[in-house]
Amino acid sequence: MRLLPQFSLLRAGIISVIFVFAGVSAGAQTTTLHPPAWTNALGSLADKIGAVTKRGQSLSLEVKNMSSLSAADVDGLQGVLVADLARRNRPITKESLADVALHVTFSESADGYVWIAEILDGVKQNVVMVSVTAPNQKASGPETPLTLHRKLIWEQESRIVDFGILADSSSDGTSILIILDAGKLSFYKSPDKDWKLAREITMEHARPLQRDIRGRIDLQAGKARLPDAECAGDFRQPESVTCKTVTALGDPEIPRQSIAVQGRNVEDYVVLAPVCDDSPLTLVTGQGDWTEPDSIQAYLGRNPESSASSKIQFLGPVLELWRNADGKSARAVSRNLKTGTYEASIVSVSCGD
C-alpha cells in the first residue's frame, strides 16, 4: 500500500516528461526553418515599422499572402515578425486594444519577394517594405524511398552543351570544371571556393551552327566533341588541349531506345547503378517542351511503373541528361526560363532522406 503513492508520483513524473517531450516535439514540427536572408529581411521590416511607431505602442496585426510562399511559410514568418516586433517593444495585441493597425502583405514582384507593412495610425498611413530574393523551388511530392539531390555547378548566358569535373586532379591539386558550349571549350579551376577561368579555347565550326546543338565531353578519353569540331588533350593540363574542325563526325548524340515509363514513351533518361538495393535506377525528365519548367524523377528498374523518388524541379527544360563515369550520378544541363541562363547541375541519389 505504501508503494502506491510512490508509484503514482513516479507515474506522474513519467507522464509529465512525456508531455514535455510531446510539447517540444510538436513545437519543433510547427517551427519552419527559413533561409537567413528571410529572417534578416523580417528584422529590417521590424526596424522600419519601429521607425514609424512609438516605443510601447501596441499593434494589431493582419497578414495577407499574395505570393507563392506556402501557408506554412507565411505562418512561420508571421511568428518571426511578431517576435522581432516584441523585441523592439511593439507588442501585438487585439484590434480593439491596439494603438496602431498593422497590415502585412507577403507579396511578390518580378524581382523576388516584396514584404510590405501598412501602418495605420488614425488618419495617418505609412508604407514600408523590404525585398527578398526568391529561392529556387525545392523537391516536392509524396514520401518515396529515394531522395534526389541537385547541385548547381555552373550557370552562364550561352548554351551549355556538356560539362565535366575532374576533382582534385590537376597538376596543382585543384579541381577542374570543363564547360563545352557551342563556340568554345572552357577550363575553370577552383583554388578556393570560386571557379576561375584557366583557359578558353574557341572552337571553329565546319558548318553552320545548329540551334539544338548537341555534344559531349569524355573525361576519361580527354575529348570534347561537337557535330563538326573536336578537342583533345590531357584535360588535367588544359594547356595541352587543342581543337580542330572535323567534317565527318556527325551528331555525337548516341541513339537511345525509348523506354516506357508509366505508359508514356521516354527518350531522355539515364540509367544509374543501384543505390539502396540491387535495382538499377532510371532518371527520367518531364513531358513538356522547351517552353516549360521541367523535372527529374527516379524510377526503379529499366521499365518502371512507379516512381521511387520525388521530383526535383527545374525552372526550365532539362536539355541534356548524361550519366557520369561513376555511374552513381548524372549531369543535367537545363535552361532557367526565369533568368534565361543555362545551368549545369549534378543530380545524385540517396536512400531515404
Place this chain on the structure above:
Amino acid sequence: MKLRLCLYLAAISAVLVAAIPSHTAKRPRYGGTLQVEIGATVTSLDPAVAGANAEEADAKTELDALLYDRRGEHGIFVGVAGSGAFRVSSWDPGKRAVLTANEDYREGRPFVDSVEIQMGRSAHDRVLDLELNKTDFAQIPAEQARPAADHGVRVSTSQPNELLALVFLKGRSGIETARVREAIARCVDRTAIVNFILQKEGEPAGGLLPQWSSGTAFLFSTETGVRSAKEIRSQISASPKLVLGYDSADMLEQSVAERIVVNAKEAGISLTSRGILSPGNKPAHGTDIRPGEAVRVDARLVRLRMLSPLPRVSLTAFIETLGPMAGIVDSPLPESASPEDVYYCERSIMNSGLIIPIVWMPQVYGISARVRDWKQPAAGETWPLAGVWLDSADAH
C-alpha cells in the same frame, strides 16, 4: 473459351497501344514555312525609318528583330540586315514579306525554313484565318481572346503588360483644378471596362505598374466612388467642359473613352470624347474625323507597353513618355532603386492626379496547332519565331 477471350483482348490492346503516338517529342524538327498575319502595313524594313503610326512601329520592331542581330543604345536595331535569324527573300512593301532562315545565324539556324508574312489583315480576318487554319501565327486584340478561344483557336496570353491610361495634357486650363481630375479618377468604373469591353481579358489598373511586376499594385485603389466623385464635383463652383481624345483608328480606345464619358456624366462632370487621327491612320468606321483636322483635347487615352518585367525599367520608360505630355517633372530612378523607391516614385506621380490608370491588358496571340515550342515573349521581348518549329510540315 476464357483463354481465347483474354488472348483476343490482349491482341486488341497491343494494337491500340502501338497506335497511340508518343507525346514526348521534345526534340525540335527543322523545316516548313510559318504563316504569319499582321494588321499593320509595314512600308520599310530600314530601322532608321520610323513607323508612320504606333501599329506600324510595333510591327516593324518585330520584323527588324528577326532580321537584325542586335539593338543599339536607344533600342534601334543596328548592323547588317540579315545578320539576325532570318533574311528577306521577298518584299512587297505594305503587303507581303517572305523571310528565309539564316543558315549562319549566331544563335543557330532557326527551325523553320521560312516565315511568310501577310500585312494589313484586319483583326477579324486574322481571327477567321486562325479558325480556318489558314495561318500559323497572328496577334489578336485582347478583347477578342475569349471569342477566338471559344471558336477553337489556340490562344497564348501574356501577363497583363500594356497599360491604358488617361493623361491630362500639359497646359490645358480646364484641368488645372486638381479637384476635377480627382473626381474623374474616382468615377471611372474600371471593373466594368474589364468585364464588358475587354471581355474579362485584363485587370483594373490603380497604379503605373502591374501587381506581377512590382508586387505593390494592390496599394493603389481601383475602386469606383461615384458618390465621392459627386461630392467633389459639388465643391467646384463651375466645372469646366472637358474633351477626352482617343486614337480614332483604335476601336478599343473609342469604347473605353465613351464609357469614361458615361461615368463622368453620372458624377455630374462635363466630359465629351473625340477621336484624334494619328499620322498614317485611317479613322475607324463610323467616326466623323477628317484628315488634317486639328482637334483640341484636354486629356487623352494612351497605351503604354512595358519595356521590361522589371518595375524600375518600365516605370522609368513610362515617365519618359508621359512626363512631357502631362508636365510631370520627376527625377529618374537610379539603377540601385529599391522596391520602396519605385513605389514612392509611382505614388508621387499618382498623387499629382495628372495620370489616371484605367486597365492592364495582356498581349494575345493565336497560334496554330502545329506550332511547337512557342514561348510567350515577356515584357520588352520580341516574337521568338527563330525558336519555334512546326510539328508537321504539311498541315496547310
